[in-house]
Amino acid sequence: MRKIEFHDREKELKEVRNLLDAEPSLITFIYGPINSGKTALINHLIEQLPEDYVVFYINLRTKILASYDDFIESLFEMELTTDLTSRKRRETLKELISSVTRVTGIPITREFMDYVFQDNKPKNAFSYMIKLFEEVRASGKQPVLVLDEFQKIGDVNVDGTLIYELFNFFIDLTKEQHLCHVFAVSSDSLFIERVYSEAMLEGRCRYLLVDDFDEAATKAFLVRHGFTEAEKALTWEYCGGKPVCLIELVNSESRENKAKEMCRIRKGQIDQRIRVLKIVSKKILFEEETIDLKYDHITKILEVFLDEESYAYEVITPEIAYLVKANILFVDPVSGIIKPQSRLNLLAIREVMKGDN
Ligand SMILES: Nc1ncnc2c1ncn2[C@@H]1O[C@H](COP(=O)(O)OP(=O)(O)OP(=O)(O)O)[C@@H](O)[C@H]1O
Numbered sequence: 001m002r003k004i005e006f007h008d009r010e011k012e013l014k015e016v017r018n019l020l021d022a023e024p025s026l027i028t029f030i031y032g033p034i035n036s037g038k039t040a041l042i043n044h045l046i047e048q049l050p051e052d053y054v055v056f057y058i059n060l061r062t063k064i065l066a067s068y069d070d071f072i073e074s075l076f077e078m079e080l081t082t083d084l085t086s087r088k089r090r091e092t093l094k095e096l097i098s099s100v101t102r103v104t105g106i107p108i109t110r111e112f113m114d115y116v117f118q119d120n121k122p123k124n125a126f127s128y129m130i131k132l133f134e135e136v137r138a139s140g141k142q143p144v145l146v147l148d149e150f151q152k153i154g155d156v157n158v159d160g161t162l163i164y165e166l167f168n169f170f171i172d173l174t175k176e177q178h179l180c181h182v183f184a185v186s187s188d189s190l191f192i193e194r195v196y197s198e199a200m201l202e203g204r205c206r207y208l209l210v211d212d213f214d215e216a217a218t219k220a221f222l223v224r225h226g227f228t229e230a231e232k233a234l235t236w237e238y239c240g241g242k243p244v245c246l247i248e249l250v251n252s253e254s255r256e257n258k259a260k261e262m263c264r265i266r267k268g269q270i271d272q273r274i275r276v277l278k279i280v281s282k283k284i285l286f287e288e289e290t291i292d293l294k295y296d297h298i299t300k301i302l303e304v305f306l307d308e309e310s311y312a313y314e315v316i317t318p319e320i321a322y323l324v325k326a327n328i329l330f331v332d333p334v335s336g337i338i339k340p341q342s343r344l345n346l347l348a349i350r351e352v353m354k355g356d357n
């Protein structure tokens with residue numbers, strides 16, 4: 001089986017390593033278009049970290065978060081509480097963290113689980129996590145908390161929105177106690193935009209963009225995989241630096257046919273998403289109001305991409321939100337730029353819009 005080695009990301013890795021070298025001070029939001037390689041970057045970094053970092057990595061992608069109990073279950077990991085070699089139950093926090101350096105979940109004993117579940121409020125869960133992180137520090141190591149697909153927390157309601165309690169907890173862990181590094185990862189750019197304009201996070205967080213590879217990194221990747229000059233040019237033209245797309249071509253018999261086929265498929269999908277607005281009246285929930293989406297308003301936004309690859313936006317309209325939700329466009333609130341989710345999306349949008357004129 002062919003395995004694709006982790007490629008590049010020198011700049012991003014250096015940036016994160018620099019943050020990890022200093023004491024925790026701000027929450028770090030890692031964001032970027034879909035499939036740009038955020039999870040791969042974090043996993044690679046975790047593998048490379050020295051043993052004196054204890055990483056708690058939680059990916060919420062497959063978790064169903066409908067209630068407070070779901071939220072707690074998504075964070076905590078019960079299985080680690082039994083030492084598999086001796087079958088001895090680990091009772092104390094010290095025993096719990098004694099052998100862990102990389103875990104997918106917060107280890108917890110049954111006894112503490114009862115405490116955490118007790119009153120349907122996150123207060124106990126957070127105070128337990130602080131105790132655990134303090135224990136990690138007492139053992140001479142540095143705790144790091146990573147929540148991937150973080151936007152899913154936004155769906156959970158516990159007497160108001162859980163996310164605000166979580167933000168306060170993160171601020172406490174970083175800026176106030178300097179106890180634990182916190183990374184929150186998301187591809188949901190509308191969610192990141194809301195975080196970005198959230199007053200309570202002002203001056204308490206930083207943003208790290210993980211975008212598709214740039215041209216030099218893409219070409220270096222393709223050279224590693226034996227692409228000819230012509231194949232490199234064609235791949236950059238169709239796929240830009242989107243890692244999944246590049247891997248798809250690495251594994252294809254006919255790279256040109258595959259690239260053209262991917263573009264054709266995406267064009268069909270986008271065409272369907274947009275043209276359907278001519279037939280049915282679709283609505284979107286926007287700032288708690290139900291708004292009618294108009295075909296002409298949507299195409300006006302897309303038309304700009306006939307000549308541009310990206311542009312500065314003034315405000316996120318319901319139409320932009322619709323196109324972002326459909327994974328056609330990506331909004332970067334930090335640079336104030338809007339652009340297609342990938343080069344393939346850009347080409348497909350252009351094809352659709354040319355057909356429309
Ligand atoms: N630097 C890299 N080197 C090699 N392969 C990579 C790299 N970055 C990403 N990939 C591959 O590209 C695919 C998509 O990456 P990944 O899932 O990390 O993206 P993501 O940004 O986390 O996606 P999502 O938006 O769904 O969260 C994965 O199969 C991954 O292995």
Ligand SMILES: [Mg+2]
Pocket residue numbers: 038039040148
């Ligand atoms: Mg991911």
